[in-house]
Amino acid sequence: xxxxxxLSVLFAALLSFQSPVAAQPSHSPVPGGVxxxxxxxxxxxxxxxxxxVLITGDxxxxxxxxxxxxxxxxxxxxxxxVSGTITFDVLEKSYLTERLTIPDNNKVTPPARDYDRIxxxxxxxxxxxxxxxxxxxxxxxxxxxxxPVQGRISSPFGKRRxxxxxxRSPHSGLDIAAPEGTPIxxxxxxxxxxxxxxxxxxxxVLIDHGQGLITMYCHLSKIEAALNATVEQGxxxxxxxxxxxxxxxxxxxxVNLNQARVDPALFIAQP
Ligand SMILES: [Zn+2]
Numbered sequence: 001x002x003x004x005x006x007l008s009v010l011f012a013a014l015l016s017f018q019s020p021v022a023a024q025p026s027h028s029p030v031p032g033g034v035x036x037x038x039x040x041x042x043x044x045x046x047x048x049x050x051x052x053v054l055i056t057g058d059x060x061x062x063x064x065x066x067x068x069x070x071x072x073x074x075x076x077x078x079x080x081x082v083s084g085t086i087t088f089d090v091l092e093k094s095y096l097t098e099r100l101t102i103p104d105n106n107k108v109t110p111p112a113r114d115y116d117r118i119x120x121x122x123x124x125x126x127x128x129x130x131x132x133x134x135x136x137x138x139x140x141x142x143x144x145x146x147x148p149v150q151g152r153i154s155s156p157f158g159k160r161r162x163x164x165x166x167x168r169s170p171h172s173g174l175d176i177a178a179p180e181g182t183p184i185x186x187x188x189x190x191x192x193x194x195x196x197x198x199x200x201x202x203x204x205v206l207i208d209h210g211q212g213l214i215t216m217y218c219h220l221s222k223i224e225a226a227l228n229a230t231v232e233q234g235x236x237x238x239x240x241x242x243x244x245x246x247x248x249x250x251x252x253x254x255v256n257l258n259q260a261r262v263d264p265a266l267f268i269a270q271p
Pocket of ligand 1: 171
């Protein structure tokens with residue numbers, strides 16, 4: 001190998017090594033994943049299943065970052081633009097199944113007296129998930145999350161769960177086990193849209209990063225973020241706990257994109 005060529009290869013390798021921060025999540029068009037789709041120049045908006053999707057990149061090379069829900073049927077799917085449609089393929093992905101025993105059976109099959117509260121919690125969270133705000137610009141740092149807590153992944157995204165022998169919907173987030181009281185950091189900058197003590201999720205914070213990208217942090221022992229506050233990436237928003245439906249202290253971290261819950265690991269660029 002000629003020295004110049006060798007150096008340029010080495011330089012390229014060093015560059016890629018020193019820049020582990022992805023500009024956006026990698027294309028992973030599976031249920032629970034994201035599709036990264038190049039759009040015609042100057043495309044300002046696009047919809048998937050009737051929901052507006054996140055668009056990033058410069059106006060000459062815009063990219064749609066499309067969340068794909070777990071219940072999406074593999075096969076052709078369609079992104080709707082003002083000027084037409086773009087078809088892409090959703091591929092199959094199989095997720096593991098796990099069985100869990102929750103000592104408090106009321107948290108598995110809640111008693112009727114808790115239905116009102118559960119309904120209210122759900123409405124409050126859904127209102128945030130359904131929002132699509134344009135008041136924050138989405139840049140590479142918005143889409144390159146940091147991990148909110150250092151710790152062991154105690155349950156990956158997408159696992160099918162059987163709680164006390166009853167099948168439940170697939171795991172909608174990533175569980176990171178950490179001692180109670182461990183600080184939790186905002187994965188990216190955004191605006192705190194909801195804080196509350198929810199039946200299943202315990203003490204919870206929802207952060208809106210813009211354009212339908214919302215992260216949720218659950219089971220906190222303490223919330224340290226004020227409603228409507230602007231937070232920077234890495235800012236502490238609460239402490240790890242075991243409030244709500246849990247088997248031990250951990251953070252349940254979920255990522256909502258165009259109303260689909262997608263695998264948070266796809267967004268975490270740095271450990
Ligand atoms: Zn979880």
